[in-house]
Amino acid sequence: xxxxxxxxxxxxxxxxxxxxxxxxxxxxxxxxxxxxxxxxxxxxxxxxxxxxxxxxxxxxxxxxxxxxxxxxxxxxxxxxxxxxxxxxxxxxxxxxxxxxxxxxxxxxxxxxxxxxxxxxxxxxxxxxxxxxxxxxxxxxxxxxxxxxxxxxxxxxxxxxxxxxxxxxxxxxxxxxxxxxxxxxxxxxxxxxxxxxxxxxxxxxxxxxxxxxxxxxxxxxxxxxxxxxxxxxxxxxxxxxxxxxxxxxxxxxxxxxxxxxxxxxxxxxxxxxxxxxxxxxxxxxxxxxxxxxxxxxxxxxxxxxxxxxxxxxxxxxxxxxxxxxxxxxxxxxxxxxxxxxxxxxxxxxxxxxxxxxxxxxxxxxxxxxxxxxxxxxxxxxxxxxxxxxxxxxxxxxxxxxxxxxxxxxxxxxxxxxxxxxxxxxxxxxxxxxxxxxxxxxxxxxxxxxxxxxxxxxxxxxxxxxxxxxxxxxxxxxxxxxxxxxxxxxxx
Amino acid sequence: xxxxxxxxxxxxxxxxxxxxxxxxxxxxxxxxxxxxxxxxxxxxxxxxxxxxxxxxxxxxxxxxxxxxxxxxxxxxxxxxxxxxxxxxxxxxxxxxxxxxxxxxxxxxxxxxxxxxxxxxxxxxxxxxxxxxxxxxxxxxxxxxxxxxxxxxxxxxxxxxxxxxxxxxxxxxxxxxxxxxxxxxxxxxxxxxxxxxxxxxxxxxxxxxxxxxxxxxxxxxxxxxxxxxxxxxxxxxxxxxxxxxxxxxxxxxxxxxxxxxxxxxxxxxxxxxxxxxxxxxxxxxxxxxxxxxxxxxxxxxxxxxxxxxxxxxxxxxxxxxxxxxxxxxxxxxxxxxxxxxxxxxxxxxxxxxxxxxxxxxxxxxxxxxxxxxxxxxxxxxxxxxxxxxxxxxxxxxxxxxxxxxxxxxxxxxxxxx
Numbered sequence: 001x002x003x004x005x006x007x008x009x010x011x012x013x014x015x016x017x018x019x020x021x022x023x024x025x026x027x028x029x030x031x032x033x034x035x036x037x038x039x040x041x042x043x044x045x046x047x048x049x050x051x052x053x054x055x056x057x058x059x060x061x062x063x064x065x066x067x068x069x070x071x072x073x074x075x076x077x078x079x080x081x082x083x084x085x086x087x088x089x090x091x092x093x094x095x096x097x098x099x100x101x102x103x104x105x106x107x108x109x110x111x112x113x114x115x116x117x118x119x120x121x122x123x124x125x126x127x128x129x130x131x132x133x134x135x136x137x138x139x140x141x142x143x144x145x146x147x148x149x150x151x152x153x154x155x156x157x158x159x160x161x162x163x164x165x166x167x168x169x170x171x172x173x174x175x176x177x178x179x180x181x182x183x184x185x186x187x188x189x190x191x192x193x194x195x196x197x198x199x200x201x202x203x204x205x206x207x208x209x210x211x212x213x214x215x216x217x218x219x220x221x222x223x224x225x226x227x228x229x230x231x232x233x234x235x236x237x238x239x240x241x242x243x244x245x246x247x248x249x250x251x252x253x254x255x256x257x258x259x260x261x262x263x264x265x266x267x268x269x270x271x272x273x274x275x276x277x278x279x280x281x282x283x284x285x286x287x288x289x290x291x292x293x294x295x296x297x298x299x300x301x302x303x304x305x306x307x308x309x310x311x312x313x314x315x316x317x318x319x320x321x322x323x324x325x326x327x328x329x330x331x332x333x334x335x336x337x338x339x340x341x342x343x344x345x346x347x348x349x350x351x352x353x354x355x356x357x358x359x360x361x362x363x364x365x366x367x368x369x370x371x372x373x374x375x376x377x378x379x380x381x382x383x384x385x386x387x388x389x390x391x392x393x394x395x396x397x398x399x400x401x402x403x404x405x406x407x408x409x410x411x412x413x414x415x416x417x418x419x420x421x422x423x424x425x426x427x428x429x430x431x432x433x434x435x436x437x438x439x440x441x442x443x444x445x446x447x448x449x450x451x452x453x454x455x456x457x458x459x460x461x462x463x464x465x466x467x468x469x470x471x472x473x474x475x476x477x478x479x480x481x482x483x484x485x486x487x488x489x490x
Numbered sequence: 491x492x493x494x495x496x497x498x499x500x501x502x503x504x505x506x507x508x509x510x511x512x513x514x515x516x517x518x519x520x521x522x523x524x525x526x527x528x529x530x531x532x533x534x535x536x537x538x539x540x541x542x543x544x545x546x547x548x549x550x551x552x553x554x555x556x557x558x559x560x561x562x563x564x565x566x567x568x569x570x571x572x573x574x575x576x577x578x579x580x581x582x583x584x585x586x587x588x589x590x591x592x593x594x595x596x597x598x599x600x601x602x603x604x605x606x607x608x609x610x611x612x613x614x615x616x617x618x619x620x621x622x623x624x625x626x627x628x629x630x631x632x633x634x635x636x637x638x639x640x641x642x643x644x645x646x647x648x649x650x651x652x653x654x655x656x657x658x659x660x661x662x663x664x665x666x667x668x669x670x671x672x673x674x675x676x677x678x679x680x681x682x683x684x685x686x687x688x689x690x691x692x693x694x695x696x697x698x699x700x701x702x703x704x705x706x707x708x709x710x711x712x713x714x715x716x717x718x719x720x721x722x723x724x725x726x727x728x729x730x731x732x733x734x735x736x737x738x739x740x741x742x743x744x745x746x747x748x749x750x751x752x753x754x755x756x757x758x759x760x761x762x763x764x765x766x767x768x769x770x771x772x773x774x775x776x777x778x779x780x781x782x783x784x785x786x787x788x789x790x791x792x793x794x795x796x797x798x799x800x801x802x803x804x805x806x807x808x809x810x811x812x813x814x815x816x817x818x819x820x821x822x823x824x825x826x827x828x829x830x831x832x833x834x835x836x837x838x839x840x841x842x843x844x845x846x847x848x849x850x851x852x853x854x855x856x857x858x859x860x861x862x863x864x865x866x867x868x869x870x871x872x873x874x875x876x877x878x879x880x881x882x883x884x885x886x887x888x889x890x891x892x893x894x895x896x897x898x899x900x901x902x903x904x905x906x
Contacts, residue, residue: 232618236757279714282625309618311626387579387590391491391598401594403526403576407754426628439754441616443632447639461645466628470715473628474645481646481671 006032006169007364009188009198011176011212013040015048015152015348016340017204018159023352024359025166026374027366032196033160033168034188036175036208038468039428041156044206045345046431047281047313048152049230049259049270051244053343054091054144056111056119057254064323067347067354069114072146074349082158083378084150085262091147092122092131092243094138094298100248104142107249111144118145133241133299147244149262152345153431161376161421166369170422171196173468176205179216186216186333200333200364202355207278207316209338218331221324223338225278225314228270229287232261233306234439240266245298254342256294258302263434268295268302270313281312308439315341323347325354327362335359379417383409383434404452405445407438415449419456427467429453446473492596496522496570498605498810499589501577501755504532505796506787506803507609508560513807514607515569519814522570522601524577524591530564531557532611533634534796536641539662545797556796572599580606580759587782605782605810608756608770609803612749612788617711620747622654624711627718633663633746646670648742652720653677654708657880658686658794660746665694667744674700675738678722680707683854685880708743709735717743749792759783766833767791773838774822774845775809776802784810791835791848794882798848805846821898828863828904832879839901841892847885851905854878859906860885864892865899877905 008024010017013035021033037043052075058065079086095101104121111119120126120143127141128134164170175191185199205212210223233239240260247255253272261267271287288310296302318324318339328334335358337351344351360366380393382400393400399413410433418432426442429435429449436442436449450473454461465471500511503525515521529535534542537553544550547559564571575593582588589601614632631639631647633655639645651672653660656679664674677695682705684691695702707730709723719739723730751769753761761770761778769790770778777784786806787799822838825847834849851858858877862870862885869891877883892898 236754280625282623282710284623285621285709288621288623304621307618307621308616310621382578382592387598387600388491390578390592394592394594394597398594398597401592401597402574403578403592406526406576409576409578440613441618443614443616443635446635447643461643471628472716474639474647476646476649478640478644478646478670481649483669483671 004196005185006030006196006198008032008200008202008359009034009186009196010202010204012043012204012206012209013037013156013160013170013172014043014045014204014206015041015156015159015345016206016337016351017202018156018163019348019352020202020204020337020355021163021168022159022166023356025163025168026369026372028369029364029366031168032198033163033170034174034176034196035170035172038172038425039423040160040170040172041153041431042427042467044314044316045156046153047228047230047311048345049228049257049267050150050152050261051091051257051259051345052086052088052148052150053346054111054119054147055114055116056107056142056144057249057343059110059113062322063325064343064347065110065114067323067350068343069116070350071347075148075150078349081374082155082162082376084154084158086148086150087262088146088148089260090243091144091246092127093142093246093248094127094131094134095141095248096135096137096139096297098139101140103248104140107142116144116146119143120145131241131243131245133239133301134245135298135300149244149259150345151262155345157421157423157432158376162374165376166372176212176215181332200335200359200362202335202337204337204340206340207314209316209336213336213338216331216334218328218334219336221318221338224274224317224319225276226272226274226317226341227280227312227314228272229283229291229310229312230267230269231288231291231307231310233266233268233302234308235264237266237306239299239301239303239306241299247294247298256291258295258298265308268292274317278314281314283310283312309441317341323351325351325358327358333362335362379414381414382411404448405433405435405438407440408434410435412452415452416456419453424453424457424459425465425467426450426473491598491600493600493602494522495602496520497603497814498522498607499524499601499603500607500609502532502608502610502787502789503527503530503571503573504609504611504787505534505557505560505799506611506789507532507607508564509800509803510607510609510786510807510810511569512560512563512567513804514810515567517808517811519811522572523564524572524575526574526576528574530561530571530573536634536638538641539666542796545795546800575599577755580755582759582780605784605813607806607810608783608785608789609787610752610755610789612792613752614745615748615750617745620745622708622711625713627711627713627716629713629717629741630711630743630745633659633744636744637663637666640666640670646672647744648672648717648740650675650740651742651744652708652738652740653744653746655679655746655748656684656686656691656702656704657746657748658690660744661686661690661694663744663746664700665698668698668700672742674698675740676701676703676722678703678706678708680725681705683878711743712737717741749788751789751792753789756785756789761785764833764837766827767835769835772836774819774836774840775812776806776836777809777813782813791833793848794880798882798884802846802848823898824900826900826902828902830905831903834903839887841889841898843889845887847887847903849883849903850879851877851883852879853905855905860903861906862887862901862903864895864901865897867895869894874905
């Protein structure tokens with residue numbers, strides 16, 4: 001590693017760290033983004049509902065609420081610069097009793113106080129007009145047209161690509177295990193013995209922010225993992241709504257939602273259950289049934305038969321439920337960005353601004369970079385292109401003519417782009433391209449993708465993994481194992 | 491953009507597509523096969539075991555041998571073949587059809603054709619479809635993907651293996667994994683009866699001392715990075731008995747949990763789908779409700795033997811030929827699955843010719859009776875020695891069978 005000395009080290013390559021890195025990349029400073037996994041977005045950010053919230057769940061008394069409202073407004077420009085899938089499809093909250101309508105009215109007042117534009121209280125006819133697939137028992141609800149959906153991992157990949165393009169150093173497989181302060185900087189050591197130096201440190205370590213804080217001897221707090229299980233229906237579901245559908249929220253969470261994902265599938269979830277473990281992402285049949293019965297209360301035609309996959313994510317929750325963003329009172333040059341759970345994804349562009357201001361306040365001199373380029377190239381994708389566009393794409397690069405993932409129409413050129421952008425695991429390629437995300441879930445294309453990764457990187461196929469460490473696919477070749485003698489006679 | 495004109499375009503160059511194309515080309519039509527892989531033969535290439543061709547060729551072949559017999563015939567015919575080409579779009583235009591195919595060379599091709607045959611087969615059901623709870627480690631493969639990794643790429647997916655599903659694919663993979671030195675710990679089957687052929691139970695499990703757990707399910711997958719094991723739960727009278735759960739350690743889980751027609755493209759052009767088969771609804775001549783669009787093979791309904799795929803698809807090619815010369819059936823009537831019948835294909839019959847039917851039953855029974863009634867009058871009856879859901883039933887009705895009825899109408903097929 002040549003560049004070992006940095007002004008700012010950001011710990012955590014999730015959406016929070018990525019957004020901060022990108023923000024800082026517009027200034028003349030040396031910044032490094034440290035990620036413990038083999039790719040960015042492989043923690044909290046990969047299993048996220050992908051909702052750009054509408055700014056009505058909490059009033060302006062919360063930091064998270066203020067940042068949510070501010071962040072929401074920043075997405076149009078971000079999309080223009082970074083080309084991640086994003087759509088302001090709007091959010092509908094459906095109420096099924098007069099009691100629930102009272103809560104909806106409170107949500108409306110929250111939104112008003114947050115100065116949300118376009119918020120609308122709806123009677124039964126209006127809500128059914130907006131969303132005809134809703135349960136006919138609906139009595140009314142709330143409509144937030146500024147709400148939307150994005151693909152969270154694509155957002156993170158784009159942010160990081162932009163940050164790296166503008167000079168931020170990305171170090172993956174860098175798990176911070178110790179840190180020492182000497183003079184005006186920290187010496188930060190990874191689990192594999194690599195060392196970097198940095199004057200400022202930003203703790204954006206998600207689920208592990210408490211551990212990182214303690215490694216640096218800063219504030220003690222505890223991140224409580226709160227699991228959310230999600231279930232995904234195929235592209236062609238006839239139950240797919242037009243808007244994100246929320247129930248009236250309960251005390252702990254926003255409830256089970258029905259989400260028309262930006263890429264055409266339908267997602268149902270998430271559950272909300274606190275647990276001790278930070279690496280238990282298991283799903284249960286019990287929760288599948290619970291999620292479906294809750295979701296069917298919103299849209300009765302939803303069918304378990306259409307499920308193509310399920311997964312779970314962990315929210316990095318803090319006691320009290322608000323974000324914890326601030327300059328450490330215990331360690332110099334240490335900034336906490338912890339407890340970023342919902343609506344963290346929405347708030348993240350504003351969080352990055354906020355953190356930049358904190359750094360400034362703490363004495364970091366920020367001069368705008370003259371050659372800062374906020375845009376990254378918009379990679380053509382077969383599924384977004386019409387037949388004539390595809391024809392000219394192939395003339396430029398024939399690899400657009402070879403479909404690798406038939407379910408999601410992903411071409412070899414897109415897979416190669418993912419690999420060349422550093423996504424060299426099956427999950428990395430999946431999140432970047434959508435290959436393996438369709439109906440067959442990789443049944444037809446896994447072997448093809450593995451071969452392309454191997455060809456592009458020179459890695460042996462046996463060493464290619466699903467998502468790094470230990471998640472190998474097929475390590476052995478025929479002939480490696482001894483075969484019982486009697487079998488050869490069968 | 492390149493354009494090309496043909497009388498008929500066949501989507502898929504596997505067993506089904508080749509048979510349909512050959513039979514239409516025999517009648518002198520200009521036929522093109524579009525295949526997305528780099529060779530003809532489809533899934534047969536990875537099925538290196540034998541047992542293919544007993545009905546059609548009256549001899550026992552391996553999958554690649556069966557494929558080669560047909561690809562040789564295609565090569566010596568006048569059929570045009572595009573390999574490495576994926577169909578992106580299909581639409582009705584004027585009185586014909588326009589189909590867009592995508593490949594590296596010659597790029598995008600617009601085909602103008604009068605008829606299209608969907609013969610693009612089926613895909614495997616996966617973990618998400620059957621909703622196995624637990625963690626999401628690597629090492630969970632559909633059986634077909636594992637078969638491809640082993641037979642075409644030379645990889646061993648893992649050392650300690652559990653297989654879900656006792657259909658023929660699951661059984662054949664149990665044997666294949668044993669032959670490459672893996673330890674197959676169990677085959678877990680949700681039904682009380684094995685889903686595969688008896689000869690495969692004997693040759694693929696018994697000969698290798700692999701335990702078959704009938705009436706059991708995998709209730710959970712364990713392992714954070716790679717699969718570490720599964721929890722197996724017995725069923726009693728169809729109900730899970732969690733207190734009798736036991737664990738099996740393994741690093742690999744193969745899923746052989748059924749096949750479904752790969753109907754995305756058919757859906758795109760607006761073909762109505764049969765909820766029971768997952769394939770298109772077709773008339774007595776295997777044509778969908780969209781004129782000139784035909785379907786056959788595993789895309790129409792999942793067959794158990796490739797020989798039947800060939801038979802049905804060859805017939806489809808002849809129907810395409812009749813369509814191209816302008817022959818249309820006079821009047822057609824619905825075929826309905828009755829008592830104990832899961833489905834019957836095709837979904838219509840006509841009275842003035844021989845009709846061939848494929849169907850599946852819902853029950854397991856010895857000495858069953860197949861009965862065909864039109865408006866309450868039985869026109870056909872057949873004794874079946876043994877029936878089970880995994881074994882397709884075939885029968886045909888001749889022109890004279892319909893002469894028994896004066897008043898034609900909906901046909902109901904039942905089994906007792």
